[in-house]
Amino acid sequence: MRMLFRSSCKLFNTSRVSGYSTEALLSSSSSFSELQHQIIACNGDPSVPVTPILNHWVQNGGTLTHNHLQHLIARLSQSRRYSHALQLSEWMSESSKYNLTPGDIAKHLNLISRVHGLERTESFLRGIPAELIGFKINAALLKCYADHKSLEKAEAIMKKIKEIHPVGSPVCYNMMLKLYAQLGKYDKLDNLMREMMEKDICNGATYTIRLNAYVAAADIEGMEKLLMKMEIDPLATVDWYIYATAANGYLKVGKVEKALSALKKSEQLAVGREKKLAYESIQTIYASLGNRDEVYRIWTKCKSLNKFHNKGYLCMLNSLVKLGDIVGAEKILEEWESNYKVFDSRIPNLMIRTYCKLGMLDKAEAYIKRLLDSDKQLHASTWDNLADHYCLDNDMEKAVQAMKNVLSAKLQNWRPNPSVLAASIEYLKEKGDLESVLQILKFYSEGGYLSVATYDKLVSYVHGEIPDAKAIDLIRVENQLQEDTEVLDKDTNDV
Numbered sequence: 001m002r003m004l005f006r007s008s009c010k011l012f013n014t015s016r017v018s019g020y021s022t023e024a025l026l027s028s029s030s031s032f033s034e035l036q037h038q039i040i041a042c043n044g045d046p047s048v049p050v051t052p053i054l055n056h057w058v059q060n061g062g063t064l065t066h067n068h069l070q071h072l073i074a075r076l077s078q079s080r081r082y083s084h085a086l087q088l089s090e091w092m093s094e095s096s097k098y099n100l101t102p103g104d105i106a107k108h109l110n111l112i113s114r115v116h117g118l119e120r121t122e123s124f125l126r127g128i129p130a131e132l133i134g135f136k137i138n139a140a141l142l143k144c145y146a147d148h149k150s151l152e153k154a155e156a157i158m159k160k161i162k163e164i165h166p167v168g169s170p171v172c173y174n175m176m177l178k179l180y181a182q183l184g185k186y187d188k189l190d191n192l193m194r195e196m197m198e199k200d201i202c203n204g205a206t207y208t209i210r211l212n213a214y215v216a217a218a219d220i221e222g223m224e225k226l227l228m229k230m231e232i233d234p235l236a237t238v239d240w241y242i243y244a245t246a247a248n249g250y251l252k253v254g255k256v257e258k259a260l261s262a263l264k265k266s267e268q269l270a271v272g273r274e275k276k277l278a279y280e281s282i283q284t285i286y287a288s289l290g291n292r293d294e295v296y297r298i299w300t301k302c303k304s305l306n307k308f309h310n311k312g313y314l315c316m317l318n319s320l321v322k323l324g325d326i327v328g329a330e331k332i333l334e335e336w337e338s339n340y341k342v343f344d345s346r347i348p349n350l351m352i353r354t355y356c357k358l359g360m361l362d363k364a365e366a367y368i369k370r371l372l373d374s375d376k377q378l379h380a381s382t383w384d385n386l387a388d389h390y391c392l393d394n395d396m397e398k399a400v401q402a403m404k405n406v407l408s409a410k411l412q413n414w415r416p417n418p419s420v421l422a423a424s425i426e427y428l429k430e431k432g433d434l435e436s437v438l439q440i441l442k443f444y445s446e447g448g449y450l451s452v453a454t455y456d457k458l459v460s461y462v463h464g465e466i467p468d469a470k471a472i473d474l475i476r477v478e479n480q481l482q483e484d485t486e487v488l489d490k491d492t493n494d495v
Contacts, residue, residue, distance in 0.1 A: 032068050039072055039088075040079070050084045051091050066098045073107060086111040105132075106140035113144035135165040139172055146179040154179055170201045174209060181213035189213060204237030211242065215249035223249050240269040240278040247285050259289060267298075276305055280315040287319035295319045296328075310336075310344035317347060321354050329354070345379040352382050356389040364389075380409040380416075387420045396427040404436070407443050416449050422472035429462050429471075437462050450475075 270278035
């Protein structure tokens, strides 16, 4: 990747703002919607590049303004397609046509953090001239450290922000509050919140973060005191989400009646565009309470919104599975199948996983066959889950076949099951089918699911060159490394 900061051209025009308007987008090119559709609607597999679409568009005379690119990057980020968003950001930075704003650089920093981790983020940061690092870039760096739960580095950059950029905005403070809450540092959280109150910079998000922290700590007394304060504070946002959060807190400590009361308040406050999300959240909590009647009542309200959403059906199926209402779940599945416009593999995957968990492998197999006969592509986790249950039943022939099906499955947001991989390796090795096991290992290695070192060790093991080892032990080391370096993707607001 070329360096983002080009010495041969001006980095950005400081007189510009980093935002963009809908009017600007519409006035620049009416055909932009065609390009946007190609980018947004393409396969979300991060291994499939999207920059060729941009290159083809430009080469054929298409218009692509700075605002267009900012809009596409924002849309992809909102859809959690961070790898594709980073590709577009890199493409923009490598073109001499665009003058990058501080907001562009801050966004690029956050995308590197999400896709490649902190080491690459800090390497990129070292390439930014010190005189160009202002509040937005420092705030973006704070977000990177907070996302990765790097407490000491987050505190150090927060200290710098307070010294160099006296803040009247709560955004950086709220990031630190959330980090303290996630790490269980409640004393530090309360100290920072007191500081915010003294500076009079608390906002609705500040109170929400503290409320969630009380729920996480099962501190119902603290939660109730804060709720009472929020109900009389004009700065606090008391909406459906606040009472749904309180309901979860009551549920956590077994206060069912109070949870039900909070859910009623939450439902009453669900208005406008928020209704769909609110109803789905409330429905999920009723399922956790084991209240089947209320789950179905809320489902009726969801459908009355006259909007068909795959996510709504997924939420309802999850609720019914949680209740153990498999017959009801199958009816909802049938309703979805007769109405959906876009196939969502998460929905059949949920049912197949449920069938497997309940030992209903015949139903899982029959459903999979029906899906394949209608040319539907299943997610890799579906085959992984099926293979896992075949392993438990000691039916390794079927387990290996399910494993092989992963090779042509949908892989987005998939992490392999190490136990299934190890069992398949052992079975194929014992059977003498080295060609199949090497094919599977090559697929895992090329897909980035195994490091080169672990791949080499497993190949040596398959060839009998490491006689005292076991496949699961070699894979377990790899799996632990992945867990130690995994970026936990939390719902924090983009800077």
